Amino acid sequence: MGQEKLLLELQELIQKEHELKRKEDSIAMLKELKEKIKVIEATQKKYAEFKGELAEMEKSSLKQEKQINYMDQQVKTEKERLYKNKGGSLKELLGLQQSVAKMEEDIKEEEAQYWETVTKVETLKSDLKKYKENLKAMKESYNEGVREYKRTKAEVELELTQLVLKQEDIKEQLQPEALKLFERIQSKYPLNPIAIMKKGSCSGCHMSIPSIQAMEVKQGKKLCLCDNCQRILISNF
Numbered sequence: 087m088g089q090e091k092l093l094l095e096l097q098e099l100i101q102k103e104h105e106l107k108r109k110e111d112s113i114a115m116l117k118e119l120k121e122k123i124k125v126i127e128a129t130q131k132k133y134a135e136f137k138g139e140l141a142e143m144e145k146s147s148l149k150q151e152k153q154i155n156y157m158d159q160q161v162k163t164e165k166e167r168l169y170k171n172k173g174g175s176l177k178e179l180l181g182l183q184q185s186v187a188k189m190e191e192d193i194k195e196e197e198a199q200y201w202e203t204v205t206k207v208e209t210l211k212s213d214l215k216k217y218k219e220n221l222k223a224m225k226e227s228y229n230e231g232v233r234e235y236k237r238t239k240a241e242v243e244l245e246l247t248q249l250v251l252k253q254e255d256i257k258e259q260l261q262p263e264a265l266k267l268f269e270r271i272q273s274k275y276p277l278n279p280i281a282i283m284k285k286g287s288c289s290g291c292h293m294s295i296p297s298i299q300a301m302e303v304k305q306g307k308k309l310c311l312c313d314n315c316q317r318i319l320i321s322n323f
């Protein structure tokens with residue numbers, strides 16, 4: 087294969103390698119994963135807090151239930167006393183009646199509080215369920231992200247290795263002087279040390295090429311450099 091064609095191929099491989107390294111973008115992917123972990127941790131904390139709150143609420147609803155039962159029992163006893171005391175004085179009867187009425191009032195109040203607690207317990211339970219579902223979805227998304235990251239990294243690494251091997255292969259086929267020249271100009275133009283002569287102009291700097299040089303480039307007997315940008319000029323294949 088002609089030196090020019092090999093050089094052009096080498097340049098294409100270098101450009102591909104550069105593109106691939108950009109595509110790899112593992113930093114962005116890792117950043118995204120870290121953000122996800124942060125959200126998961128915050129949600130887990132909230133979830134634990136809610137769970138603690140729920141346990142407390144359930145405890146107090148049980149307490150309230152017991153209290154209501156106890157009060158019911160007391161009212162019953164008090165009412166029995168009232169019936170038994172029918173022969174008592176009016177003052178005694180009124181006193182007992184008032185006491186029963188007051189107790190019934192207290193029970194109503196306690197029951198209202200109890201229902202409030204029960205409602206809160208239900209709300210917390212449904213919130214917790216939502217949090218649990220959210221957490222599950224977030225964890226799945228995170229795990230998928232990790233798999234995707236690993237997959238991409240492995241694929242890119244493999245492709246990069248292949249590209250480097252191909253470059254080595256071409257370098258072996260190149261004449262040492264041609265390779266030396268390529269590498270020297272590459273230090274100035276890392277991605278395109280090779281320019282193609284198109285319609286009498288250099289594809290690197292777009293300046294027109296003197297006709298004598300254009301002839302030399304076309305003949306391809308030796309490697310020519312663009313007078314203007316110093317890239318290696320090759321003929322359009």
Ligand SMILES: [Zn+2]
Binds near residue numbers: 312316
């Ligand atoms: Zn040029």
